Amino acid sequence: MNVERNSDTQAPENHPYVGMWVTADGYIRHNLLANGRYDEARGTRESAYRGRYVVRGDHIDYWDDTGFTADGTFIDGVLHHAGMILYRQK
Numbered sequence: 230m231n232v233e234r235n236s237d238t239q240a241p242e243n244h245p246y247v248g249m250w251v252t253a254d255g256y257i258r259h260n261l262l263a264n265g266r267y268d269e270a271r272g273t274r275e276s277a278y279r280g281r282y283v284v285r286g287d288h289i290d291y292w293d294d295t296g297f298t299a300d301g302t303f304i305d306g307v308l309h310h311a312g313m314i315l316y317r318q319k
Contacts, residue, residue, distance in 0.1 A: 244284055250308045250315035259308070259315055267291065 250259040269278040280293035301310030308315040
């Protein structure tokens with residue numbers, strides 16, 4: 230994977246945001262993998278979306294394998310993404 234790096238970009242395997250993020254109702258589950266990939270489940274549909282991601286500071290950019298892009302922002306330990314709010318699953 231060719232990941233753009235700058236002083237604000239941290240390698241995914243070392244990033245504190247790696248792990249599972251879920252909506253309050255548990256319907257959307259974002260797994261930010263340590264290899265720079267993500268896997269999103271929706272309801273009973275596992276792996277509904279997959280792709281790569283890059284975190285720069287508190288901003289995350291997604292590139293889905295089907296071609297669309299998205300982004301989000303981490304604010305006070307909460308991920309705000311595409312109108313959704315996701316919380317870190319412990």
